[in-house]
Amino acid sequence: MEYIDLRSDTVTRPTPEMREAMAAAEVGDDVYMDDPTVNQLQEKAAEMLGKEDSLFVPSGTMGNLLALLVHCQRGHEVIVGDNAHIYVNEAGGMSALGGIHPRPVKNQADGTLALDEIRAAIQTEDVHHTITRLICLENTQNICGGVMLSAEYTQQVGKIARENDLSLHIDGARIFNAASALNVDVRELVAPADSIMFCLSKGLVAPVGSMLVGSKKFINRARHLRKMLGGGMRQVGVLAAAGMISLEKMTNRLGQDHARAKVLFEGLKQVRGLKLDASPSSNMVYFDILDEVRLSVKQIADGMKKQGVLVDWAGPRRFRLVTHYWVDDAGVKKTLEAFAEVLK
Numbered sequence: 309m310e311y312i313d314l315r316s317d318t319v320t321r322p323t324p325e326m327r328e329a330m331a332a333a334e335v336g337d338d339v340y341m342d343d344p345t346v347n348q349l350q351e352k353a354a355e356m357l358g359k360e361d362s363l364f365v366p367s368g369t370m371g372n373l374l375a376l377l378v379h380c381q382r383g384h385e386v387i388v389g390d391n392a393h394i395y396v397n398e399a400g401g402m403s404a405l406g407g408i409h410p411r412p413v414k415n416q417a418d419g420t421l422a423l424d425e426i427r428a429a430i431q432t433e434d435v436h437h438t439i440t441r442l443i444c445l446e447n448t449q450n451i452c453g454g455v456m457l458s459a460e461y462t463q464q465v466g467k468i469a470r471e472n473d474l475s476l477h478i479d480g481a482r483i484f485n486a487a488s489a490l491n492v493d494v495r496e497l498v499a500p501a502d503s504i505m506f507c508l509s510k511g512l513v514a515p516v517g518s519m520l521v522g523s524k525k526f527i528n529r530a531r532h533l534r535k536m537l538g539g540g541m542r543q544v545g546v547l548a549a550a551g552m553i554s555l556e557k558m559t560n561r562l563g564q565d566h567a568r569a570k571v572l573f574e575g576l577k578q579v580r581g582l583k584l585d586a587s588p589s590s591n592m593v594y595f596d597i598l599d600e601v602r603l604s605v606k607q608i609a610d611g612m613k614k615q616g617v618l619v620d621w622a623g624p625r626r627f628r629l630v631t632h633y634w635v636d637d638a639g640v641k642k643t644l645e646a647f648a649e650v651l652k
């Protein structure tokens with residue numbers, strides 16, 4: 309059975325074109341920086357984001373960890389959203405592996421950290437305190453609903469960082485979704501940042517990989533640490549070849565996923581027993597199950613699976629549906645019919 313899979317955009321399988329490019333990819337030993345396809349991908353990613361250099365990494369989690377390790381020493385502190393992936397969903401890597409101390413600041417409903425709260429979280433010089441070194445933003449902000457942070461907001465945070473001698477890292481796992489939804493060049497969203505991580509393996513449909521982007525000096529240090537963490541890969545051009553197609557062909561089609569998320573949202577509003585969050589900003593639709601519905605989220609997910617639709621819950625009474633390349637209009641229609649059937 310071919311399922312409509314809305315659990316995440318990480319489930320995207322490579323396209324036939326990607327598989328062909330992977331099979332035909334020119335490769336070399338990337339630890340020697342000899343893989344022409346990886347080099348091409350790294351140049352392209354840096355160019356698209358308006359930075360000097362970039363590094364292909366196995367996962368977004370490793371990309372974020374490398375950024376933290378380059379920017380911070382042991383005992384340094386990082387200002388980060390309390391709903392940030394880096395804080396909530398990366399297994400505490402910054403403290404376990406880097407001795408870095410997170411300083412969570414509340415994520416507002418729009419995904420931002422309030423500017424005065426960022427300022428207030430910066431440590432003063434005092435023997436009791438840690439040393440603040442870095443601010444992290446997430447764009448789009450996943451847990452807040454796949455919401456975008458604007459270029460203006462990011463500029464303001466960049467200004468706070470510069471004034472206080474801090475670096476700014478953007479967890480831009482879905483930065484191209486943000487650029488598409490805001491209809492701006494992605495360069496504008498990352499201009500104030502010292503480093504950015506984005507994922508090829510989510511809405512951009514590649515099977516594996518993320519990019520870490522920044523200055524030449526930053527990337528050289530990150531390459532060294534990637535080797536230390538065991539992320540120095542060899543003929544990895546076979547994966548970079550898919551990533552090239554992500555950058556060339558997938559970054560400019562994300563609006564379709566966002567449009568389908570809106571159709572899904574409008575349709576689900578008509579289904580009894582659901583309380584929808586605000587209209588989706590990008591490719592994520594979040595909603596709660598009302599108490600009047602006697603089914604658990606697991607029972608609902610099991611029922612949906614029987615109808616051919618895979619969904620994942622995001623809390624005891626909460627779902628997140630994510631649209632992507634492999635969910636077409638028919639898939640959205642089928643999903644709405646399945647919810648109506650399961651909740652009737």
Ligand SMILES: *Cc1c(COP(=O)(O)O)cnc(C)c1O
Binds near residue numbers: 366369448450482509
């Ligand atoms: C998925 C994700 C990551 C990590 O990427 P992996 O490749 O799964 O390690 C980081 N940040 C955000 C916001 C994400 O959604």
